[in-house]
Amino acid sequence: MKIVILGNGISGVTAARFVRKMSNHEIIVISKETDYFFSRTALMYLYMGHMRLKDVQPYETAFWQKNRIQLIRGEVSTIDFHEKILHFDPKFRAQETILGATPSSVSYDKLVLALGSATNKFGWPGQDLDRVQGLYSYQDVESMEKTSQDISRAVIVGGGLIGIEMAEMFHSRHIPVTMLVRESNYWDMVLPPEESKMVGRQIVEHGIDLRLATGLKEIKGNDQGQATGVITNPGDQIDCEFVGLTAGVHPNIRWLKESGIETDRGILVDEYLQSSIKDVYASGDCAQMRTTRAGRRNIEAVWYTGRMMGEVVAHNLCGNQVAYDPGIWFNSAKFFDIEYQVYGQVPVESSEKLETIYWEGDDGEKSIRLIFEKIQKE
Amino acid sequence: MTDQVYPSMSIADPHPPFVDGMQKLSTALGLTGLLMLILAWLNQFSGDSTLVWISLLLITSGTILYAWRQYMPLPEGIKNNGVWFGRLTSRGWLAWATGLVITFFYVCLYWYPGLVGLGAEGQSNTGLVAFFDPISMAIKDKPASQWFVYGVLYTLAILIFGVKFILKYRHNQYQILRTLSVMFFQLCFAFAIPELLDRLNQPSMDFKNMWPLNYYFFFDWNLDKLLSGGNLGLFMLVWGIAMILIISPILTYFYGKRWYCSWVCGCGGLAETAGDPFRHLSDKSLKAWKIERWLIHSVLVFAVIMTIMVIYTYLTGQSQILFLNSYNIREWYGFLIGAAFSGVVGVGFYPLMGSRVWCRFGCPMAAVLGLQQRFFSRFRITTNGGQCISCGNCSTYCEMGIDVRSYAQRGQNIVRASCVGCGICAAVCPRGVLRLENGTVDIKERTTAVRNIHVPVGEVKILS
Ligand SMILES: Cc1cc2nc3c(=O)[nH]c(=O)nc-3n(C[C@H](O)[C@H](O)[C@H](O)COP(=O)(O)OP(=O)(O)OC[C@H]3O[C@@H](n4cnc5c(N)ncnc54)[C@H](O)[C@@H]3O)c2cc1C
Numbered sequence A: 001m002k003i004v005i006l007g008n009g010i011s012g013v014t015a016a017r018f019v020r021k022m023s024n025h026e027i028i029v030i031s032k033e034t035d036y037f038f039s040r041t042a043l044m045y046l047y048m049g050h051m052r053l054k055d056v057q058p059y060e061t062a063f064w065q066k067n068r069i070q071l072i073r074g075e076v077s078t079i080d081f082h083e084k085i086l087h088f089d090p091k092f093r094a095q096e097t098i099l100g101a102t103p104s105s106v107s108y109d110k111l112v113l114a115l116g117s118a119t120n121k122f123g124w125p126g127q128d129l130d131r132v133q134g135l136y137s138y139q140d141v142e143s144m145e146k147t148s149q150d151i152s153r154a155v156i157v158g159g160g161l162i163g164i165e166m167a168e169m170f171h172s173r174h175i176p177v178t179m180l181v182r183e184s185n186y187w188d189m190v191l192p193p194e195e196s197k198m199v200g201r202q203i204v205e206h207g208i209d210l211r212l213a214t215g216l217k218e219i220k221g222n223d224q225g226q227a228t229g230v231i232t233n234p235g236d237q238i239d240c241e242f243v244g245l246t247a248g249v250h251p252n253i254r255w256l257k258e259s260g261i262e263t264d265r266g267i268l269v270d271e272y273l274q275s276s277i278k279d280v281y282a283s284g285d286c287a288q289m290r291t292t293r294a295g296r297r298n299i300e301a302v303w304y305t306g307r308m309m310g311e312v313v314a315h316n317l318c319g320n321q322v323a324y325d326p327g328i329w330f331n332s333a334k335f336f337d338i339e340y341q342v343y344g345q346v347p348v349e350s351s352e353k354l355e356t357i358y359w360e361g362d363d364g365e366k367s368i369r370l371i372f373e374k375i376q377k378e
Numbered sequence B: 001m002t003d004q005v006y007p008s009m010s011i012a013d014p015h016p017p018f019v020d021g022m023q024k025l026s027t028a029l030g031l032t033g034l035l036m037l038i039l040a041w042l043n044q045f046s047g048d049s050t051l052v053w054i055s056l057l058l059i060t061s062g063t064i065l066y067a068w069r070q071y072m073p074l075p076e077g078i079k080n081n082g083v084w085f086g087r088l089t090s091r092g093w094l095a096w097a098t099g100l101v102i103t104f105f106y107v108c109l110y111w112y113p114g115l116v117g118l119g120a121e122g123q124s125n126t127g128l129v130a131f132f133d134p135i136s137m138a139i140k141d142k143p144a145s146q147w148f149v150y151g152v153l154y155t156l157a158i159l160i161f162g163v164k165f166i167l168k169y170r171h172n173q174y175q176i177l178r179t180l181s182v183m184f185f186q187l188c189f190a191f192a193i194p195e196l197l198d199r200l201n202q203p204s205m206d207f208k209n210m211w212p213l214n215y216y217f218f219f220d221w222n223l224d225k226l227l228s229g230g231n232l233g234l235f236m237l238v239w240g241i242a243m244i245l246i247i248s249p250i251l252t253y254f255y256g257k258r259w260y261c262s263w264v265c266g267c268g269g270l271a272e273t274a275g276d277p278f279r280h281l282s283d284k285s286l287k288a289w290k291i292e293r294w295l296i297h298s299v300l301v302f303a304v305i306m307t308i309m310v311i312y313t314y315l316t317g318q319s320q321i322l323f324l325n326s327y328n329i330r331e332w333y334g335f336l337i338g339a340a341f342s343g344v345v346g347v348g349f350y351p352l353m354g355s356r357v358w359c360r361f362g363c364p365m366a367a368v369l370g371l372q373q374r375f376f377s378r379f380r381i382t383t384n385g386g387q388c389i390s391c392g393n394c395s396t397y398c399e400m401g402i403d404v405r406s407y408a409q410r411g412q413n414i415v416r417a418s419c420v421g422c423g424i425c426a427a428v429c430p431r432g433v434l435r436l437e438n439g440t441v442d443i444k445e446r447t448t449a450v451r452n453i454h455v456p457v458g459e460v461k462i463l464s
């Protein structure tokens, strides 16, 4: 059987590895981004000089050959689900590839779509100017690198996890950063107020110009089509040579809208991660569960769910019916020097049913929160 | 305040914004001290006995001031920005130049001590060695030798770069403690005690330097020295053997080899302090791991055979054993392993191959402790694999070239012979995945493939 996996991120690669562990099927992994799998979560460290591309690749290059996983570098432009063929974009030119020429098409018996996400843009005027970009792909880091020489200030729009990483990246190169956060506290849709304020303090302590309750109205550009500044929502003007768009991501599936596969925000899948089309699975950031589990969301764009889904997909590809069961929610992040971990649901607001204990260290940089259900005494 | 940008004096910074007065001053101080050493080496400085003190003082104050300026204004936390961009830290020209200078210095020390100024038989010292005579006279009432110069510089390096290391990792108690420990053992055990014993005309010994790292412990001249050294000499002999057979196995059982490699040993001490900017240069490939296992165990076998032959010769007076001559063998060991490998390659190649080349590929002591750590010790690094984002910081900054990530992302305990328990992987991990442990909870599953983390009940305290 010929299994084709589109996307060499954590989800696609985990699927490939587990298929190999369990079977002898032919495996092809396709990506337009880089020849070899790397950790997207470590992109910031490339720019900051903590690691090189080689260091953020979890497997040595010999690994793929040894495990008989064929790699193709190229951009798939259309998929013919009826004929089971992927067509590549002939115009696509990969930079720095050692994988050889891209074929014009590839057929499959079973297909996994592990397409990842794309940066959100909310129709802001000027959002497509030069030096306006998100942070998702390796190419995004390359273009940050290229423009960095000429930046005297960067404005970052969005107060989430990628925004703070981008701020830290520029900060490491001594480029002043202004961060526009629409909410009144950093990431306060997810963090309870105490934690949210703590991270806010951390951001400011690191010399970032944090503007809370401030949105983006417009991006200004010059004759060469480059960004020169932003207008914020209260109406302030901030001059800058770079605008980072980090107001979230969405499944990277717009190019599939006409292909016949059933989609909503992501590719709709059942509990076995099978899509509306037989022999086609979706996994990772781009998959959307048809039925939402209690305490979880139907699209979860995080590393470990991508890994778990990849493993589940591999089982189903190899004929073992295994349902996706991620267990309780957990996640982690690092906000400059503050490490954050969460296990289970942590509501932002207090509620009738739940009790919370919160401890914060004297330095205001450590805290623990415990949440538990109240039990009424008789 | 909002526009404030924190300066960095890191040589690694690709866009240094500016260099402030304090940074210029400290660089100038340190370089002046270094220049004085070079001038002395070139015989431009003999005579004045205070100059050597001034030189060392300048180097010390320059380095510490520089480090202070580099780290203290910044919030506590991991400081690896720009490591892979720097000329010194990413094998740029500065790294090659530094490597070359250190290598040359070592070659002189071992084989051409005359070049650094050691006086030939009966003659007084010149050059660099003479420059250190005043210190040697003050400490032990004898003129310096090239090894005295080396000992002073080595100890100074561990002390001043130890201070730098502590400033850099000041948010991490484990790093502070173990660095204070190596500084203490270097200053007292490796330097002060042997020199003072020498002054008192007693047999001198570095009490923490064990066979087989201390490969000449069983050489005839050393045994003779100890046996003729009265009670103290006898104690040293017993101590040395007890270290090998009793103390070290017990400590390694409880704490892993780290008690020695990262808390006590002088080679490890220099690697952790002066070598810290180079830890990421170690090779992480599977191939390097393979070479490591072959090489280090070969050296161990070499050391054991050499020692058995030497003892045999000592006891029987016969130097010819089969087709081998024990004097030749031990000379070869001294040349190849003792000098070329541990000294020249071990330190000279810091800026090119990372700081633990010797500890990883060559040290027979590390090989012994490693075997014990692998098969008979409580020490392991536990991983909270679910939270691992496979970023690779742990593997990159492991000076022993262990691919920590490959274990962490599978949630597997790390039990590797080569791990020196420096704890840097756990420090740089942005997700708190790694933990160095000696506990006994599920110790039986220490080496099984996939485990969960456990917090022992005893570690949870309810305060009120
Ligand atoms: C900067 C950053 C930091 C992050 N930090 C964390 C974190 O700390 N913790 C966490 O849990 N998550 C984090 N995430 C999210 C996490 O990285 C993603 O959830 C995860 O990488 C998604 O993996 P995936 O396999 O689904 O997709 P991806 O890794 O996006 O892989 C998809 C691949 O498919 C390729 N592809 C898509 N379409 C095509 C096509 N038509 N033709 C050819 N190739 C195609 C893409 O180029 C891409 O290489 C972070 C994300 C970013 C961007």
Ligand code: SF4
Pocket: B387, B388, B389, B390, B391, B392, B393, B394, B395, B404, B405, B408, B409, B428, B429, B430, B431, B432, B433, B434
């Ligand atoms: S540093 Fe931490 S998160 Fe990164 S790969 Fe290592 S264990 Fe995983």
Ligand code: SF4
Pocket: B397, B398, B399, B400, B401, B402, B404, B414, B418, B419, B420, B421, B422, B423, B424, B425, B426
């Ligand atoms: S695995 Fe961790 S503790 Fe062990 S040597 Fe490497 S960095 Fe140090």
